[in-house]
Amino acid sequence: MRIASWNVNSIKIRLAHLLDWLKQSKTDVVLLQEIKCLDDGFPALELETVGYNVAVHGQKTYNGVAILSRHPMTVEQRGLPEAPDPTQSRYIEAIVEPPGADGARRPVRVASIYFPNGNPAPGPKYDHKLAFMAKLEAHARTLLAFEEPLVLGGDYNVIPQPEDVYDPKAWATDALFLPQSRAALRRLVNLGFTDAFRALHAEVAYTFWDYQAGAWQKDHGLRIDHLLLSPQAADRLTASGIDKKPRGWEKPSDHTPVWCELSV
DNA sequence: ATGGTAGGCGTCCTA
Numbered sequence: 001m002r003i004a005s006w007n008v009n010s011i012k013i014r015l016a017h018l019l020d021w022l023k024q025s026k027t028d029v030v031l032l033q034e035i036k037c038l039d040d041g042f043p044a045l046e047l048e049t050v051g052y053n054v055a056v057h058g059q060k061t062y063n064g065v066a067i068l069s070r071h072p073m074t075v076e077q078r079g080l081p082e083a084p085d086p087t088q089s090r091y092i093e094a095i096v097e098p099p100g101a102d103g104a105r106r107p108v109r110v111a112s113i114y115f116p117n118g119n120p121a122p123g124p125k126y127d128h129k130l131a132f133m134a135k136l137e138a139h140a141r142t143l144l145a146f147e148e149p150l151v152l153g154g155d156y157n158v159i160p161q162p163e164d165v166y167d168p169k170a171w172a173t174d175a176l177f178l179p180q181s182r183a184a185l186r187r188l189v190n191l192g193f194t195d196a197f198r199a200l201h202a203e204v205a206y207t208f209w210d211y212q213a214g215a216w217q218k219d220h221g222l223r224i225d226h227l228l229l230s231p232q233a234a235d236r237l238t239a240s241g242i243d244k245k246p247r248g249w250e251k252p253s254d255h256t257p258v259w260c261e262l263s264v
Numbered sequence: 265a266t267g268g269t270a271g272g273c274g275t276c277c278t279a
Contacts, residue, residue, distance in 0.1 A: 009279085010271055034279090036272065061272050062279095117279060125278095157279095210279090212268040254270075254279085 001071075001098050001262050003029040003110060004243075005153035005225055007208075007255035011035040011066070014253055015043050021246055022050060027259060028070045029096055031112035031153040035064035042066060059089035065112040065154070071098045076109065081139050084131035090114040091136075098264060106264055108233065109143065113154030118175030126175050129157070133184040140191055143230070149262065150230035152193070155208075155255065157224055158185040160195070163204055164223035176224060194234035196227040196260035197242060205242045208255045216247060225258045236262040 004027045008014040011032065022030070030052075035042060039058040047054050052068040057078040067073065073096045080091035093111040100106050113136065118129030143150050159177045162168040171177040189195065197205065206221025215221065229237060239261040247256040 013271070034271095061274090062277085119279080210268090211270050214268085251270090 001029065001108065001264060002027045002259055003031070003108075003151055003153065003227065003262065004257045004259035005031040005033070005112065005155075005227055006246075006257040007033040007114070007155040007225060007253060009034050009036070009253040009255065011037060011042060011064075013251070015046060017246055017249055017252065019046070019050060021243075021257065022052075022068075025243065025257070025259070027257075028098065029108075029110055030068040031110060032066040032068065033064075033112060033114035033155045035066050036061060037064060055092060055094050057089045057092040059087075063089050063114055065089060065092045065114050067092055067094050067110060067112050069094070069096045071096045073097075077111075080113075080132070080135055082135050084128055084135065088116075090116070090132070101264065108149040108151065108262065109146075110151045110153065113152060113156070115155060115157040117157050118181065121173070121175040121178055126178075129175060130180060130184060133181075133188070137184070137188045137191070140188055140193075144191055147232060148230070149233040149236065151196075151233055151260070151262075152228040153226070153258075155224060156185060156226050158182060159222050159224055160185055160198070160226075164206075166206070166220045166222075171222075176222065189228065192231055193228035194231075194237065196229050196237060196240040197223070197258055199234070199237065200240050207242055207258050209247060211254050225255055227258055227260050229260070233262060238263050
């Protein structure tokens with residue numbers, strides 16, 4: 001089963017890209033962020049027509065997350081439990097169930113998460129970022145106790161290591177790379193998660209290139225979109241990658257998809 | 265050197 005995460009920066013603007021990419025990538029489950037629309041405005045019909053079930057936690061103008069699944073899907077959470085600002089739609093969680101070849105049940109719990117950017121730091125936005133990460137960590141503890149396959153995917157807005165940014169010095173004081181942000185991500189990972197991309201790849205790779213200053217052309221990127229796997233999901237990890245192609249298309253999102261393959 | 269670009273119920277805010 002292939003699972004991907006993609007911050008599309010407006011589902012309305014990016015629908016054609018998403019449909020093209022779904023056709024060529026053969027992804028079973030897609031975790032979307034920054035859909036920037038209410039539930040009613042989400043193009044559910046267009047996506048159902050090409051074979052996906054749709055779950056949306058939308059918001060007007062900002063944020064908004066969704067999950068697409070070729071397999072039956074049950075929504076478990078809309079909104080992060082005890083989120084510091086529940087008016088911001090940044091979390092949706094579901095259980096997807098691919099058909100077992102032998103009739104066995106193989107449910108996988110997935111979440112699509114849009115972490116706060118946190119700039120400027122210090123300040124109230126940075127405080128909100130850290131508060132959100134603390135509540136996410138608490139919820140992740142609860143989910144890990146279920147000892148089931150779990151994929152926490154999304155735009156984490158955190159650069160894990162210096163090798164995950166083109167110029168670490170230039171990002172030293174940015175909310176995405178401050179020591180407290182990186183420590184909060186480490187606390188989460190250290191609960192027992194596996195970074196699906198880094199587990200299988202040692203090379204430098206990015207998931208985001210700013211629209212400004214020719215960042216894409218200069219390959220001035222960041223790796224801030226991640227798929228974190230519970231031990232039971234990591235046991236089944238067979239492949240992962242970052243699909244750079246969509247970032248090079250006309251009128252792209254500033255993010256490109258990260259994906260992983262779990263054996264059935 | 266504080267620019268640059270993109271998206272949205274937009275004349276600013278967020279990223």
